[in-house]
Amino acid sequence: MPPIKVLENIFWVGAVDWNIRHFHGFTYSTHRGTTYNAYLIVDKKTALIDSVYGPFAEEMIERIREIIDPSKIDYVVANHVETDHSGAIPEILKLAPQAKVIGTARCKEGLQKHYFGNWDFQVVKTGDEINLGERSLRFIEAPMLHWPDSMFTYIEKDALLLPNDAFGQHLATSKRFDDEVDEKILMDEAAKYYANILWLFSSLIIRKIEEIQKLGLKIEMIAPSHGIIWRSNPTKIVEAYLSWAKGEAEKKILVVYDTMWGSTEKMAKAMIEGITSEGVEVMLFRLPFSDRGDIIKELLEAKGILIGSSTINSGVLPTVAPFLEEMQGLRPRNKMAAAFGSYGWGGGAVKTIEESLKKAGMEIVAPALTVKWVPDKDEIQKCFEFGKEFAKKVTKTK
Numbered sequence: 001m002p003p004i005k006v007l008e009n010i011f012w013v014g015a016v017d018w019n020i021r022h023f024h025g026f027t028y029s030t031h032r033g034t035t036y037n038a039y040l041i042v043d044k045k046t047a048l049i050d051s052v053y054g055p056f057a058e059e060m061i062e063r064i065r066e067i068i069d070p071s072k073i074d075y076v077v078a079n080h081v082e083t084d085h086s087g088a089i090p091e092i093l094k095l096a097p098q099a100k101v102i103g104t105a106r107c108k109e110g111l112q113k114h115y116f117g118n119w120d121f122q123v124v125k126t127g128d129e130i131n132l133g134e135r136s137l138r139f140i141e142a143p144m145l146h147w148p149d150s151m152f153t154y155i156e157k158d159a160l161l162l163p164n165d166a167f168g169q170h171l172a173t174s175k176r177f178d179d180e181v182d183e184k185i186l187m188d189e190a191a192k193y194y195a196n197i198l199w200l201f202s203s204l205i206i207r208k209i210e211e212i213q214k215l216g217l218k219i220e221m222i223a224p225s226h227g228i229i230w231r232s233n234p235t236k237i238v239e240a241y242l243s244w245a246k247g248e249a250e251k252k253i254l255v256v257y258d259t260m261w262g263s264t265e266k267m268a269k270a271m272i273e274g275i276t277s278e279g280v281e282v283m284l285f286r287l288p289f290s291d292r293g294d295i296i297k298e299l300l301e302a303k304g305i306l307i308g309s310s311t312i313n314s315g316v317l318p319t320v321a322p323f324l325e326e327m328q329g330l331r332p333r334n335k336m337a338a339a340f341g342s343y344g345w346g347g348g349a350v351k352t353i354e355e356s357l358k359k360a361g362m363e364i365v366a367p368a369l370t371v372k373w374v375p376d377k378d379e380i381q382k383c384f385e386f387g388k389e390f391a392k393k394v395t396k397t398k
């Protein structure tokens, strides 16, 4: 794939990672692969905005070579330290040792501790600019979106925002722009990305978007560091981020569970019937069979969640625990929740689930429902009613 012209004298020189299926270690499933987007800006001075994951360095360098001699690069802007964007910087600096690396103070510290290089580094902060000739790079610090070092780069001449991870999606494709790909797939991947990587920082996201809106920056294109570039309607993803960050969701319910010998599953399925009887959309996920990252994405867009587990060793099944841990970390906003589960003698699973729901900041809207051993006919009816009442509560919310 050749370099792609993004705008006049601005080129995509990144890499497509078609085969990656797990990101951030094994914490995020990337069913559709990803891209590492790097952008080359050719002006009187030449700047490379971000780079690619280390194993793709040569691929990026070959793309740069098709446009200019890499030794001519004057600036390497590191919007973010994380290795999927900085991994190729050492290789670029071998070819362009005179290039200045640009980033925040925390970026400087982070890159030093990753690569131990003696680089010519220029620290920038919000409002600082670097003139390239016809255009200037303007920097906007974006701490904790999603690392302390994170920064956006803005080019007024092109009304182009380069926000690194923000507004990205893990989507490998031979296409580079939003109007060239399936919109549903694109928004699904953007939502999954937000839910799994940025959800915890929702308050900061609202503040950062408001800050940029107050600056009155004209933005006609958003070019993130993963996935496609938003050029047909960049407002769409900004509005989606605001909606997700505010905790806006559909009146939809997830039932997420695991079961040892089928009792908790019987409960879950009766609850589904109860929810459905109220005309509310519901999705059922048994944890070992469903991908955690996919469920988290669905939770972003659902108002309520019921979580169930059989009891083992006075707690939840080991298959349920990682999901609870992830929710506690992400702290989903404005979610209604309740716990359920079966037990044999002492119980304990629902207590563990409720503690997690509280730590995750969710509103527990009903006491947990438990069943000893196997649910009988009356208990199945109770599960049905439990689901039905939960659905009523969800539909009553604004």
Ligand code: FEO
Binding pocket: 080, 082, 083, 084, 085, 146, 147, 165, 225, 226
């Ligand atoms: Fe895509 Fe935070 O790195």
